[in-house]
Amino acid sequence: MRAGRCNRGFTLVELLIAISIMAVMAALSWRGLDGMLLAQTRVQTHSAAVQALQAGLAQWGADLDAALPVGSQPALDWDGRALRLTRPASTLGPGGVVVVAWSRRDIGQVGQWLRWQSPPVLTRAGLQQAWTQAAQWAQNPGDDLKAHEVRVMPLQAWQIYFFRGNAWSNPLSDAEAAPGSTGPSSTSLPDGVRLVLSPGKDGVLTGPITRDWVRPTLGGKG
Numbered sequence: 001m002r003a004g005r006c007n008r009g010f011t012l013v014e015l016l017i018a019i020s021i022m023a024v025m026a027a028l029s030w031r032g033l034d035g036m037l038l039a040q041t042r043v044q045t046h047s048a049a050v051q052a053l054q055a056g057l058a059q060w061g062a063d064l065d066a067a068l069p070v071g072s073q074p075a076l077d078w079d080g081r082a083l084r085l086t087r088p089a090s091t092l093g094p095g096g097v098v099v100v101a102w103s104r105r106d107i108g109q110v111g112q113w114l115r116w117q118s119p120p121v122l123t124r125a126g127l128q129q130a131w132t133q134a135a136q137w138a139q140n141p142g143d144d145l146k147a148h149e150v151r152v153m154p155l156q157a158w159q160i161y162f163f164r165g166n167a168w169s170n171p172l173s174d175a176e177a178a179p180g181s182t183g184p185s186s187t188s189l190p191d192g193v194r195l196v197l198s199p200g201k202d203g204v205l206t207g208p209i210t211r212d213w214v215r216p217t218l219g220g221k222g
Helices: 012-066 124-139
Strands: 076-078 082-088 097-107 110-117 149-164 167-169 192-199 209-214
Touching: 012 082, 012 097, 012 110, 012 149, 012 192, 012 209, 082 124, 097 124, 097 149, 110 124
Parallel strands: none
Antiparallel strands: 076 082, 082 097, 097 110, 110 149, 149 167, 149 192, 192 209
């Protein structure tokens, strides 16, 4: 007697179970891949924000290092809205000086830390005009002034302090000025400048972020 062979396919129930298992595995795989992509995006966004911060602080330090008074023009001034300074022009050609300004302004409902730089100037009248334009740019700029600005990074708020007479003080407050100082309108640079940044509300960078600059000639002959 020969034993019969039983050849049969999958039942409908078995197929449904197999399909369900495959669907669950596909969903788990997709969630894992989606999580990896989100994590990669967050890392890239944070890395870009850190690079923008580092570039901004490097430029901030370079501007302060190069600041110098020109005649009766202050080397550095803070009016509560913009930090303005004069420095040698970095472009090749006839030389001269440029006026640099740093400020914060809302652009598209997002606060931005901004840097503005004038074209090189060679005359006292040109310098005074650029100095005035820097203040106008920080308050109510037109398209012609905006053309010279660079967005550094999102910024919710910022604060500036000067170090004079062995004390940090608000540059706008005469009452807080250190004894012996000539006030915020002096042509001389303070011994130090403290920058306090509060990054944007996007949560990419957390603050406050404090950066102290020390005058390079402090303690020397400068």
